[in-house]
Amino acid sequence: xxxxxxxxxxxxxxxxxxxxxxxxxxxxxxxxxxxxxxxxxxxxxxxxxxxxxxxxxxxxxxxxxxxxxxxxxxxxxxxxxxxxxxxxxxxxxxxxxxxxxxxxxxxxxxxxxxxxxxxxxxxxxxxxxxxxxxxxxxxxxxxxxxxxxxxxxxxxxxxxxxxxxxxxxxxxxxxxxxxxxxxxxxxxxxxxxxxxxxxxxxxxxxxxxxxxxxxxxxxxxxxxxxxxxxxxxxxxxxxxxxxxxxxxxxxxxxxxxxxxxxxxxxxxxxxxxxxxxxxxxxxxxxxxxxxxxxxxxxxxxxxxxxxxxxxxxxxxxxxxxxxxxxxxxxxxxxxxxxxxxxxxxxxxxxxxxxx
Numbered sequence: 001x002x003x004x005x006x007x008x009x010x011x012x013x014x015x016x017x018x019x020x021x022x023x024x025x026x027x028x029x030x031x032x033x034x035x036x037x038x039x040x041x042x043x044x045x046x047x048x049x050x051x052x053x054x055x056x057x058x059x060x061x062x063x064x065x066x067x068x069x070x071x072x073x074x075x076x077x078x079x080x081x082x083x084x085x086x087x088x089x090x091x092x093x094x095x096x097x098x099x100x101x102x103x104x105x106x107x108x109x110x111x112x113x114x115x116x117x118x119x120x121x122x123x124x125x126x127x128x129x130x131x132x133x134x135x136x137x138x139x140x141x142x143x144x145x146x147x148x149x150x151x152x153x154x155x156x157x158x159x160x161x162x163x164x165x166x167x168x169x170x171x172x173x174x175x176x177x178x179x180x181x182x183x184x185x186x187x188x189x190x191x192x193x194x195x196x197x198x199x200x201x202x203x204x205x206x207x208x209x210x211x212x213x214x215x216x217x218x219x220x221x222x223x224x225x226x227x228x229x230x231x232x233x234x235x236x237x238x239x240x241x242x243x244x245x246x247x248x249x250x251x252x253x254x255x256x257x258x259x260x261x262x263x264x265x266x267x268x269x270x271x272x273x274x275x276x277x278x279x280x281x282x283x284x285x286x287x288x289x290x291x292x293x294x295x296x297x298x299x300x301x302x303x304x305x306x307x308x309x310x311x312x313x314x315x316x317x318x319x320x321x322x323x324x325x326x327x328x329x330x331x332x333x334x335x336x337x338x339x340x341x342x343x344x345x346x347x348x349x350x351x352x353x354x355x
Contacts, residue, residue: 083133139298161228
C-alpha cells in the first residue's frame with residue numbers, strides 16, 4: 001500500500017492509504033524520496049485562509065467567483081516539489097530508466113504514476129543532492145519574480161522577506177551582479193543573506209525607506225521585490241521604491257489589505273506594483289520563457305553550483321509525522337526555513353526537527 005498526506009480540516013493533518021498504483025502505457029511510477037512543503041500556499045490551506053477554500057477560481061475568466069469552492073476538505077492535492085526514484089515502467093517507450101531520480105510535482109504521496117513525457121528532462125543530475133530536487137518549484141517562483149523585476153548589473157534591488165523564496169531570489173540577483181539589500185526581521189535569515197552577498201537590513205531598524213535612500217546616495221532602489229506576503233511589508237516596499245519606482249509583489253497575501261496606505265507614497269510617487277505569480281511569466285518574456293523553462297533553469301543553476309539551496313534546509317521530518325511538520329511551520333522557531341517530508345522507509349528526523 002502507498003500513502004499520502006491529507007488535510008482533513010484546518011490544522012488537522014492525517015495520512016490516507018491507497019493501493020500502490022501501476023503505470024499504464026507511456027507512464028512511469030515514481031517512489032517518492034522527498035517532498036518539500038511550500039510554506040506560503042500550503043500554510044494558507046492548512047490555516048483555512050486560502051481563497052480556493054471559499055470561492056471558485058475560474059481560470060478562463062481569471063476571476064474568483066462565488067459558488068462551489070475550488071478546494072474542499074479533505075484536501076489531498078497539495079505538495080508541489082517532489083523528488084523520487086522511477087521504480088516501474090509502463091508499456092511503450094518512456095525515455096526513462098528504472099532507478100533514475102526525477103523531480104516534479106505529484107503531491108505529498110509516497111508513490112505516484114506520472115506521464116513519462118512529463119518527466120523526460122526532469123532527471124536529476126548525478127552531482128546534485130536529491131534534496132535539491134525539492135526546490136525546483138520554489139526556485140521557479142523566485143526566478144519568476146527576479147525576471148519580472150528586470151534587474152540589471154550594477155543596480156540596487158531590495159528584497160523584502162528572506163524566507164526560502166526570498167533567499168533564493170537574493171542568490172539569483174547577487175549572481176548577476178546586482179547589489180542586493182535583504183530585508184527581514186529574523187537574525188539568522190539576515191545572516192544567511194549576508195553570506196550570499198547581500199547587505200542585510202532589519203525590518204525593525206528605523207525607517208527602511210530613509211535607510212535605503214541613504215544606502216543608495218538618494219537614488220532609492222532600482223528594483224523592489226516583496227516576498228514576505230504581508231501587507232505591512234508591501235507598504236514598506238512601496239515607500240522604499242521611491243518616485244516612479246516599481247515593486248514586484250510576489251507574496252501570497254491573505255485577507256484585507258488594511259496595512260496599505262495607498263494615498264501616501266503609492267499615490268504621490270506614482271509607484272507601479274506588479275504582481276508575479278507562478279501561473280504565468282512576465283508578459284515581455286512569454287514568447288521565449290515558460291514555467292518548464294523556469295524549473296529547468298533552477299535545476300541547471302544548482303547543478304552548476306551557481307545556486308545553492310542546501311543551506312536553506314533546516315528540518316527534514318518523516319512523512320508519516322507530517323502533522324508535526326505543519327505544526328512546526330505554523331509556529332516556527334527562529335531558525336526554521338525549508339521543511340521537507342522524508343518518504344524513505346528508514347527516515348529519521350534531522351536538522352532540528354521534532355523528535
